[in-house]
Amino acid sequence: MATEEREPLTPEQQFLRRCFIDHYVRSPPEAPYRFTRREWGFFPFGGKMMFRHISFTRKEELDAFFRQRAPMHAYHSSAYYSEPSLQPMGEKVKTWMGADLIFDLDADHIPNSEKLSYVEQLEKVKEEMDRLVRDFLISDLGFRKEGVELFFSGGRGYHAHIRDPSVLPMDSRDRRQLVDYITGNNLDFDVLFPDRTVEVNKRFGSSKKRRNFRNRGHGGWVTKIYKGKDSLLNEMLALPDNKSRVQKLLEISRTKKLGIGQQKCSSIVEDLFKKGGGVTVKRMLEEDMFQVTSTNTIDTDFLKFAASYSSINLSGETDEPVTTDTKRLIRCPGSLHGKTGFRVISVPLDRLPSFDPLRDAVALGRDPVEVSLNEGFSITMGGEDFDLKQGRVSVPKFLAYFLVARGKAKMLPDAFLL
């Protein structure tokens, strides 16, 4: 392993590292499934780069590593290798034996997340993960509930790990297909609802074509678009006038980045509500159809709106292909996240709704620590409400870590004698 070249740690970094050492001495992370076949990577406190291509053959080595090095961030590969520590990567890939299937949801990728507080972001991502697991992984893709393991990432997101033998050999093209399926990327309405001939005029040799809307139970995105149609139409009906309906569509178009403009939105609303009282819309709901008259044309934009109700925003759709990269390192379950001090903790699906990371992932204990707070700060953490004023404060260690790691507080010159 490469030697760590480090500049001397600042008092803050020393405090953070000390917290991790104390924690790992008592409770090192559990070894993940087949840990000897995985590549490990670590980011040290005060470090500039990640050390990777590391492997362990015994649990004791792993424990000792965490105790002694107390890394700021700890990762292992989703892949299994016969020679996990081999460098360069090109050689190691030849020893690739398969990889877990990983889905990563992060607050970064929730629309408008920058406007939300940390707590609100976490709540949003949690809802999204619940939907990903229930609607996509279990209901559509047929994974067993017990086969999907969920983790709070320690930061601003959740991970789903699947180790089913049938997914291990999938290559990145196969995984890309799954990502597209979940994000609704590359949806093609002409394939989902292909044209079919509904009328043949023998005299003129012409024919009339219309989309085949299949049926609600068709499965996949056809079923999702049926459900989306219901949600969309019901929301439209609840609004008082066409003007607010157009506004609603424009809002969806913006947040879901559909790129559908004012004019299109107006024409959709006009189509749907040209008969007073929403007769068309009511029939579309009651008779479960998209087209209720042969003249009414449902265009692709309406389908885009309906589909937008189901898609999931995966982390790194474009920049960090967590799911499709079969050689990627993922955050090690049971380790601590360097930017929060929270534990990467397993969350059973049934407990997800009531899971509160700020209570349930707290790991660093309650010993009081004095820090200097840059500005006032309020948060509920570890089951306690804090309303802190700027300046010298005494807080439990888990909160001191959180504040210092996020640059909201500094160590006091005289307090660093833990």
Next chain:
Amino acid sequence: MEWDMNRLSRYPFLAQAREYVKAQEIPLEEMLSAKNASVQNRALKRVEDAVDGAEIERDFRRTREDNITDLLSYPLSRFLVASTGDRTLAKWFSHHEGERARAFLSSEPLDIVLSMGTELGLPTVQAPAGAQTGPVKAPWEVDPRALPDRGEMEQKELWLPFTSFLPARRNISGASWNLVNLGVVNGNLRLNREQYTRLLQEKVRERVEEGLDMKVRPPKLESLDAMISRLKAKVDGRKKDYSPTEMGKLTITRLPPCMRQVLGMSQSGENLPHHGRFALVTFLHTAGMSSEEIFKVFMNAPDFKGDIVRYQIEHITGASSATSYMVPNCDTMKTGGICYNPDGLCEKEWMTNPMIYYRVKGKKMASKREDTAS
């Protein structure tokens, strides 16, 4: 599954066919003797048809003699392909055999198709509970009986676990093959018979190609030498007709490893994934190659269809459409699974696009030349 000789001869890659040939106990020398001239001719034609990309002849009614000749010719044709040691020919050949199998399968009763699928490792499953089928509700819907009859078999829905579907579809492109556009229920997806046989074609291709890269030591026989050199000449002919004599303004040594790989795949007749094809065209175009030069690069593809390729190139390069596409970024290449063998230069932080690699490499090489000149 126990099939009669006529049916079996359509699918010579099956275990039962192999058993049959084995049971005849004909040594290679005898197979290559004048006595078996018809088998040799048939074997040769099999390979030559593959090189030519010839139409599949579907002769359903044949004599027992024909069937036996057909069955025996398959292993001999494989032997011939392997003897040339030409990887491209192996690709062409396996592709053609796959197409042949599909052509026959399209006319078989469904139970034959299904048992074939099982033998090829792509068994269908029961329709999942909760999956709904049935007619579309629409007031103006005409009676389906009034529509052109597409046969009862085609209407039947087949179900496949997505985990066996995905690897089988890897080399097939087009929106209708993307999981996102398919009816997925509870881990399985809905296919029609046509789609299913297209997947079986891929499975056949894989099976036929297996082992064709093995080194064989052909016995010294005049008749055999003649056949092999005849094939080699034919293969060289197609390659010469089609392969670019020069890459125009392109400097091969400056190519990033991904493009080198993709280019190599297309020139050795491997079926390129769609992303790869797209990336290569944009890259070659940006590097200054003409549409005609790019066209020639793709002529070796096993499923080469001139018109379609020309259309695609002109679309991507902007000759026939309003947009001309940019070379995909490295991130996109990675996501698409076509970032092959990244080297030191690729690992640089600022290396975000294959085109940057090409330009930087060009500068590096130029400065190296200057170094040595001074």
